[in-house]
Each structure stands twice: as structure tokens, then as C-alpha cells.
Amino acid sequence: MPASERSALALDRAALDQRTRVWRTLMPPAVRAVVDRPETVVALAESRPDPKAPHSARLLPTWSPEVEARVRYVAGTAPATGDDGTVALGLSKTVADRLGYTVGSRFALVAGEEPRIHARISGLYEAADPADPFWRAHRPALRTERRVDNRTGMIWEAAEVLFDEAALARLAADGTRAFTYTWRYPVAADRVTAERAARVPADLQALGGRLPAAGVGGAWRLDSGLGDLLGGYTARARTAEVLLGLAFSGLIAVMAGALLLTAGLFTERLRPALALMRARGASLPQLARTACGPVVLAAAPAAALGHLAGRWLGAGPPQPVSVAAAAGLAALAVVPAVLAVREHAGPPRPPGRPDLATARPSRRRLVAEALAVALAVIAVVLARRRGPAGQAAPGGWDPFVVAVPALLGVAVALLVLRASPFPLRALTRLARRGRGTVAFVGLARVSRGHAVAVLPLTVLLLAVTVAGFSTAVRNTLHRGQERVALHEVGADARVFSARLEADAVDRLRRVPGVTGAVGARATAGCTLSGGGADGLLVTVVAVDLDAYRRVAGRTAASVPPAPGRPDGALLSREVAAVGSTGQIFLECGNEPRIGATAAGRFTEFPGLPPGTPAVIVPMRLLGGAQAVPSQVFLSGDRIDAAALRAAAAAVTPETLRDGEYLRTRADTLRKTTDGPLMRTVSAAFRHSVLTAAAYGMLTVVLLLAVGARARSRAVAHLQALGLGRRQRRALAVLEIAPVLLCSAAGGWALGLALPAIVGPLADLRPYTGGLAVPASAPDPLATAVLGGALLAAAALAAAVDAAFDARHRLGTVLRTGE
Numbered sequence: 182m183p184a185s186e187r188s189a190l191a192l193d194r195a196a197l198d199q200r201t202r203v204w205r206t207l208m209p210p211a212v213r214a215v216v217d218r219p220e221t222v223v224a225l226a227e228s229r230p231d232p233k234a235p236h237s238a239r240l241l242p243t244w245s246p247e248v249e250a251r252v253r254y255v256a257g258t259a260p261a262t263g264d265d266g267t268v269a270l271g272l273s274k275t276v277a278d279r280l281g282y283t284v285g286s287r288f289a290l291v292a293g294e295e296p297r298i299h300a301r302i303s304g305l306y307e308a309a310d311p312a313d314p315f316w317r318a319h320r321p322a323l324r325t326e327r328r329v330d331n332r333t334g335m336i337w338e339a340a341e342v343l344f345d346e347a348a349l350a351r352l353a354a355d356g357t358r359a360f361t362y363t364w365r366y367p368v369a370a371d372r373v374t375a376e377r378a379a380r381v382p383a384d385l386q387a388l389g390g391r392l393p394a395a396g397v398g399g400a401w402r403l404d405s406g407l408g409d410l411l412g413g414y415t416a417r418a419r420t421a422e423v424l425l426g427l428a429f430s431g432l433i434a435v436m437a438g439a440l441l442l443t444a445g446l447f448t449e450r451l452r453p454a455l456a457l458m459r460a461r462g463a464s465l466p467q468l469a470r471t472a473c474g475p476v477v478l479a480a481a482p483a484a485a486l487g488h489l490a491g492r493w494l495g496a497g498p499p500q501p502v503s504v505a506a507a508a509g510l511a512a513l514a515v516v517p518a519v520l521a522v523r524e525h526a527g528p529p530r531p532p533g534r535p536d537l538a539t540a541r542p543s544r545r546r547l548v549a550e551a552l553a554v555a556l557a558v559i560a561v562v563l564a565r566r567r568g569p570a571g572q573a574a575p576g577g578w579d580p581f582v583v584a585v586p587a588l589l590g591v592a593v594a595l596l597v598l599r600a601s602p603f604p605l606r607a608l609t610r611l612a613r614r615g616r617g618t619v620a621f622v623g624l625a626r627v628s629r630g631h632a633v634a635v636l637p638l639t640v641l642l643l644a645v646t647v648a649g650f651s652t653a654v655r656n657t658l659h660r661g662q663e664r665v666a667l668h669e670v671g672a673d674a675r676v677f678s679a680r681l682e683a684d685a686v687d688r689l690r691r692v693p694g695v696t697g698a699v700g701a702r703a704t705a706g707c708t709l710s711g712g713g714a715d716g717l718l719v720t721v722v723a724v725d726l727d728a729y730r731r732v733a734g735r736t737a738a739s740v741p742p743a744p745g746r747p748d749g750a751l752l753s754r755e756v757a758a759v760g761s762t763g764q765i766f767l768e769c770g771n772e773p774r775i776g777a778t779a780a781g782r783f784t785e786f787p788g789l790p791p792g793t794p795a796v797i798v799p800m801r802l803l804g805g806a807q808a809v810p811s812q813v814f815l816s817g818d819r820i821d822a823a824a825l826r827a828a829a830a831a832v833t834p835e836t837l838r839d840g841e842y843l844r845t846r847a848d849t850l851r852k853t854t855d856g857p858l859m860r861t862v863s864a865a866f867r868h869s870v871l872t873a874a875a876y877g878m879l880t881v882v883l884l885l886a887v888g889a890r891a892r893s894r895a896v897a898h899l900q901a902l903g904l905g906r907r908q909r910r911a912l913a914v915l916e917i918a919p920v921l922l923c924s925a926a927g928g929w930a931l932g933l934a935l936p937a938i939v940g941p942l943a944d945l946r947p948y949t950g951g952l953a954v955p956a957s958a959p960d961p962l963a964t965a966v967l968g969g970a971l972l973a974a975a976a977l978a979a980a981v982d983a984a985f986d987a988r989h990r991l992g993t994v995l996r997t998g999e
Contacts, residue, residue: 182474186189186575190593193346193349193350193367194246194346196916197221197223197288197362198365200362201219201364201712203220204219204364207388207391207392208277208384208388209380209384209387209388210384210571211377211381211384212370212381212384212385212388213379213569214377215368215369215372215373215381216366216367216368216369217366217367217368218367219317219364219365219366220315220318220364220365220366220367220799221245221246221247221362221363221364221365222243222244222245222248222362222365222390223243223244223245223360223361223362224240224241224242224243224244224360224361224363225241225243225292225295225298225350225352225358225359225360225361226241226292226295226339226359226361226413226624228240228241228242228290228291228292228298228848230952233577235608237339238280238337238339238340238960239337239338239339239340240272240290240323240340240341241339241340241341241342241584242268242290242298242320242337242341242343242344243341243342243343243344244345244346244348245319245322245343245634246320246348248322248341248343249310249343250468251308251310251313251316252271252306252307252308252309252322252343253306253307254271254304254305254306255274255305255307256304256306256309257284257285257286257303257305258304258582259271259272259303259304259306260303260304260343260345260348261345261347262344262345262347262348262351262828263551266299267287267299267301267346268298268299268300268351268352269299269300269303269344269345269348270300270301270302270303270342270343270344271302271304271305271306271342271343271344271489272304272305272306272340272342272343273305273306273307273322273323273340273341274306274307274777275306275307275323275324275614276324276340276888277302277305277327278324279324279325280340280970282302282978283302283305284302284303284305284833285301285302285415286301286302287299287300287301287302287461289299292995294827295356295357295358296357296358298352300342306343306617307366307648314367319341319465321339321340321341321850322340322343322587323340323888324340324400324523325338325339326338326340326342328576329357334780341699342387348450348761348875350822365867368407372823373411373761375418376484378411378414378415378418379411379415379418380407380513381407381408381411381592382408382411382412383414385403385408386403387410387691388403389403391401393911396878404553405558408833410657412738413947414858416947417856417858418858419820419947419948420947421858421862421947423583424539424581424867424942424943425862425866427583427586427646427650427653427935427939427942428586428650428654428866428869429648429865429869429941430580430583430585430586430587430921431586431590431643431646431647431869431873432586432647432869432872432873433506433510433587433643434584434586434587434590434591434643434878435640435643435647435873435877436510436926437509437510437513437874438636438639438640438643438880439879439883440510440513441513441514441516441517442636442637442640442880442883443511443514443638443651443883444476444514444515444516444517444518445517445636446883447475447476447517448472448517448518448521449491450897451471451472451518451695452521453470453673454471454625455468455472455522455525455824456525456599458471459525459958463466465522465525465526466523467524468965469522472517472518472519472521472522472789473515473519473522476514476515476518476607478698479513479514480514480515482509484507484508484510484511485916487507488503488504488507488562490564495557496798499829501738505539507700514623517911523746523946528986537793538832543656546839547555550599552590553588553591553595554595554596555591556588556592557588557592558590558592560581560582560584560585560588560589561585561589561938561939562583562622563581563940564582564585564650565938565939565941565942566938567582567941567942569737584652585935585938585939585942586643586646586647586935589598589637589646589931589935589938590639590642590643590721590928590931592641593642593646593926593927593928593931594638594639594642597642597923597924597927598638600703600756601919601923605919620980637880637881637884637924638920638923638924639924640876640877640880640928641877641880641881641920641921641924642923642924642928643928644873644874644876644880644924644928645868645873645877645924645925645927645928645929645932645967646928646929646932646933646935647869647873647932647935648734648869648870648874648928648929648963648967649928649929649930649931649932649935649963650868650932650933650935650936651866651870651873652870652909652933652963653819653933653935653936653960654867654934654943654945654961654966655863655866655867656937656960657936657945658862658863658945658948659854660948661945661948661949662850662854662948663850664949664952665849665853665952666846666847666849666853667739667787667846667948668739668785668843668848668950668952669786669787669844669950670735670740670787670788670845670846670849671733671787671788671846672732672734672814672816672846672906673734673815673816673817673818673820673846674814674815674817674820674843674844674845674846675788675812675813675814675815675844675845676689676809676812676813676815676829676832676842676843677811677812677813677842677844678812678842681700681809681810681811681812681813682809682831682832683809683830684701684832685810685813685832686698686700686810686813686830688831688832689813689815689828689829689832691826691828692815692820692821692825692828692860693820693821694817694818694819694820694821694824695816695817695820695825695950696814696816696817696818697731697732697815697817698732698813698814698815699724699725699728699729699732699811699813699814699817699981700707700724700800700810700812700814701722701723701724701729701800701810701811701812701813702721702722702723702724702808702809702810702811702812703720703721703722703723703788703801703811703812704720704721704769704772704805704811705720705756705768706718706720706769706770707719707720707767707768707770707796708767708768708769709756709765709766709796710765710766710768710769711763711764711766712767715744715755715917718794719753719756719758719795719796720789720793720794720795720796721767721769721775721795721796721798721936722789722795722796722797722798723797723798723799723802723803723808724797724799724800725743725799725800725801726740726741726743726797726799727743729814730743731815732815732816732818733787733814734816738784738787739787740786740787741781741784741797743780743782743799744780744799745780746778746780746797747778747801748776748777748799749777749778749779749780749781750765750777750778750779750780750796750797750798751780751781751783751796751797752779752781752782752783752795752796753782753783753784753789753793753794753795754782754784754798755792755793755794755795756794756795758815759780762779763778763779764776764777764778764779765777765778765779765796767796767798773804775798775802775803776802777798777802783797785813788812790951791951791952794849813832820845825845829842829843830842833897853950858932859948862948874970878973878974878977881921881977881978882977882981884917884920885978885981886981887916887979890989898927910979914975914978914979917974917975917978918975921971921974921975922971923969925970925971929967
């Protein structure tokens, strides 16, 4: 909101309206689009009534057309300044009852060196609509407000009194008074879109640079927290966009792999029929209709039904990327059929057996695999060079960078595939020497698997990678937010204010459930002298570190050790960088000077924002009124919340705002995790894990179901030689075990390492209050769930084999294909 810095300029209503139009013209489009009609206020300096007044509260004379239109007078009349030299004032009835004023009360207002204002109360008013959002920003016009000087610790009450336009002209006539003009522009929340939110911070900065040149007298400035608020939101939104893009790109790759696997297995069943049709003279268009027709007839309706189901389930407004992904996946289903038809374009080739362990890939395939690995490496390098996601420009994340999980998953799958023949050969040699049949036959069948086995391995590895990455990010984010809650509160609960009662620690310690309490005093704006850092402004924290460590509990890791000397002081990195050593002195307003000796450094302290120049001194160095704590740290797992709030209110008589005197770790954590973006990110990662698990199990089912007939025919000969049912079940599990173990181990390792691989892209500081959060260790529960999924897949393999065995007799299986 544009405002003047104590300008002697006098503006009447017409001039104020003209300035309103000027500010509106100067606003960039993004700012102008999100603000409502301005609220104009003209104010004098806070004035102290003379000693004859019934109360010593300070009054702020103001004139505001918006306030005048939103009040109704319940006693007396609205201000109407006459020619008797006295300024008529309107006062809130609530304030008047508290301060002892009535209609007709007269007093003089004194503000520094300015001439006195002789005033009288002409009327008392109430809000016409107390629920009007207007009063959230103009509370002093309805009731007194506590105000605190952070340097001196002085506390006073202040309230606004209203004067009329005639009084404004009279007070400005002598030219000795300074006025503050304020235009407050409320933000229309329904107009703030994600696109506008990204542009508003920069536009506000540009608007602030235009104001000095646009002012007509006075020092005009822009005072707004909207830029920081939307800047934080934009950083969180960009981080969420990139993190979800990383997860969804892997998920799309899983879907594509599952689709290719399904279409590829279908095409494998058609290969003999296509070869027979070609041998009998069928043309390529006829082959294409036979191979591609069923796939198109199945894929197109499925894609349309899936899109409609997503709309029906309320997945949000349609996005172009969603439509493109659905269309791309549908078109991908035709690729295996097209490749199968293309094989018959030339002269017929003799059939081969592309065994997994002995086949030699062609040069073309080696080049393609090397290209896939190179693309993955390039994507990782580019991702690490992009910087934190929260600092990126809107739309600055291209699909190539976001596709890092998919590219890395494919690259790792190819590397695993190329490395798998070596252990398979070694295990086959060992199994050949043993007496058992199951191990040798199972490993031999895996080694002779067709190259189509590459797809199940890739799909399962990608699915596990998505699950591991989502789990790692959620676990890191949750632990980081717990750390933020512990850092902000400093213990299980904290009571704080400008100044607490002298016995606050003892009274709070008696609250049911409290197991420990320690007092501390934090004073901002203190001056440091001595040790080569004269004049540095610091925050002084006085606390008994040993006692606080016992109370801090889980926060104890961030509490620095106490210095080894009674007058030892710990300096933050920002203070120590200036070179403070030896004897130092701290001056905090009118309080006695504190002398201490620099005895160490600290990197962080609960309750202090990162980067704050601060000095920690022992509480014993304070004396008298200076030793009264300003905050009390409390520990306890089952603290009575109602009793604690009542006790906190009792020891905090000068609360600045309702409820600000108490903060608990549980409430802080709840507020951190309940944000809309946080809920969206958590839900998206949870759904990614579930979807990836579903596609992984679908891949296992397809692999088992489609290969069941061919495997049964191969095993039937062994059954004729005496292979039992238990051995057959073990053989079914053994055949799928290498694919499951390789994909699970490689995908889980890649998923957990992915946040560290992409580096700045996975920076979670926008969600952790600026605190850097290292990657967390694997979640034991998630690891246990992965192990359970592997056991379920093994059980599924045995179940599918049992079902096929029950439906097909041995003789029928042996005659199949004759």
C-alpha cells in the first residue's frame, strides 16, 4: 500500500481521490488484477493525553471515509469540528468504556514537539457490521491494541480516534504537523491465480520503484507482505510441480512399459499366424489389418473410457498434457504390431533363438542402448545445473529434465539386463553340479528366455523406482517438517511474550502433564561492542543451556553445548564472521549492559530464524527486572492443553494478539502439514505409490498368465519323469524370481538415491521454512511393504501355476500344438 513518510503535505478528499487514481495507474497488470477498491486513512502521530485525562493510553487521530461509512453512533453525534478551536473526535464505545471517556470529555493530545490538539469526544460508535472483513485490518478503530517496543520492552495501549474533514483542514492550516497518508488495497483471494501469483512479487517490486518519482511532495513508499507471501507460495508451487513431474514421468513410463508388454505379448501370439499368412501370399496391408486392427479396437475405446472416468472421479480440470499422454499411450500400443509386420517386409529369415544369456545384440541395438544411457546422464547433468526448483522461472522445467526418473530407470534396466547373463551362467554351472532338478531347470529356462523379458524387467524396475522415490521424498519431507516444528517451538511447548511474570516458570511447571520447564529471555536489536565488532546489531538470548538441554528432548540435537566458563557467550556464525573475540559487551535499550567473554560458536538455536546474528549468554548474567524471562520452554508428552492455555494467559498479561503467547509442537506441525499444496503433494505421492504397485502386479500377472501354457508344456515332460507338484510350484517361483529380485533391488536403490541424484530439483526448503533437510534413511515400513510385495508376487506365481495345472491335464498339455 502506498503511504507517505510523515509528510507535511495536506490533502483533501478530492486530492486523495486523485492520488488513488494515480496509484491505480502505476500498478502493473498483475497487481491491479488482484486488488479491490482501496481504503484511505489519514493519520497524525500517536498522541499522549495530558495528565488530566482519565487514562494514559495513546490515541491515534485518524480520518478515513471508509471507517465513517462502516460505523453507527450509539451516543452523541458524529465529529463536526466548529470554530471554537476544539477538534471533535469520535471514539469506539468499547474503547471509551475501557479508558473512562464519555461524550463531552475534553483533553489535550501531545505528540512530541507538535502543538497540542485540544479535543472533545462528540460521539461513541460501534461497528455497523462486526463481521465485515474490513475490521480485521482496522481493529484499533474498535478496541485498544497492545504495542511493544522491541528495543526497550515498553508496553502501551493504543486506539484510533476519528476526526472529520474540517478538522483535517484546521490541523493542516499552520503547516507544522506531519500527516501519514495510507492507501490499503485489500486482496481479492478469488482473483489470485497461480499465473498471477508468479508475477505479483516482481510487479510489486517494480511498483515500489515507481512511487518516489510519482509522489507530489512527501516520501512515498510501498509496504506490503503480499510479495513475500506469494513468493513463498510460488516457490512451494514450483517445487511441487517439479517433484510431481518427476514422479509422474516415471509413472507414465511404467504405464507405457505395461502397455508395450501387453501389446508385445499379444503380438508374439500372432507371429506364427502372420508368418503363415505371408507364406500364403498375404500382402503387408492385410498383415497390418490383422495385427493392428484388434489393438486399435481395444486401445482407442479404453483410452476414451479412461479419460471419461478421470473426469467423472473429479480429477480436476482437463489438462493438455493429460490428453497428450493418453493419446500417446494409445498410439504406443500399436508399435509392437507395426514392428511385427515390418519383419515380413523383406525376404523370410530363418527362425532363431535369442537366448537371454547367450544372444549377441546387433550393433543397432547396442547403439540404441548406449543412446538411452547417454540421455539419462545428460538429463541428470542438466537437472543438477538448473538450481532449486523453487527459484526457477515459471515454465522453466522442460519435459527432458522432468523425465530423469524414466530415463534413469530405462538405463539401469539395460545395465541390469547386460550384467545379468554373467551371474546366470555362474548359477547355472553350480546348479548343474547339484542333485536337484528344480534349480537347474529354472535357471536354464530363465537363461533361454526371449528378449521380450526385457520389458517386464524394465516395467517392474520403473514401478519400484517410482515407489521408492515417492516414499523417500515423503519420508524426507515429513522428517523435515518435524524438524521445523521442533526448531520453531524449541520443545513440546513454548510460552512467550514481550515480558512474562516473574514466577512464570514455577506456575507453568505445575500444569498437569508438564515434566520440565526452563525460562529464557530473547531481546532483538541489541548492540554488540568489543572484540572487533563494535556497533553490530544482534539478538541476545539468555538461557541456561544445560537446563534447556534436559527440557528440549528431541530438540536437544540443535541445542549447543554450554560454554566452559561462567561468563562464556556463544556467537552465531554471522557474528563470529565479523571477528568477535575476547571480552564483549551487549547493550539492549535502557537495560544494564551485559559483559561476557566469547567462548564458542553455534550454528542454530530453536526459535531463531536461519541467518540471524545472535549471541547466547548464561541467564545468570542478567539481574533485576532484566532477568524476567520472555519465554518458557516446556516438556511433556501428555500436557493438559486447556490448563496450559489458561496458565499461559495468566502469566502473559500483555498479549500482542489473541493466542500468540502459546505455541505447541503438535499444533505447529499440524499447521505445516495441513496446507493445500502440502496435502496435494502428499496425496499425489501416495497415489503414485499405489498406482505403481498396481501396474507392477499387473505386469507380474501378464508375465505369468501369458507364459503359463508354454511353461506347462515344457514342465509336462519333467512331470512325466516324476516331477512333483511342490517342485513344479517351486519351479514357477524360481523362473520369475530373477526378474523380481533384479527389478526390486535396482529400482528401490535408484528410487531412494534419486533425490540425491537430481540434487537441487529435490530441494524441499520451501516446505521446511528455509531449513536444509538432508535425505532421510529408507523408511523401514516401506521396505517391509516392498518385501511383502515380493512374497505376494511369488505366491501369485504359485497360484497361477496351480490354477493352470488344475484346468489342464498332463496328456492334454503334451498334445497341444500337434
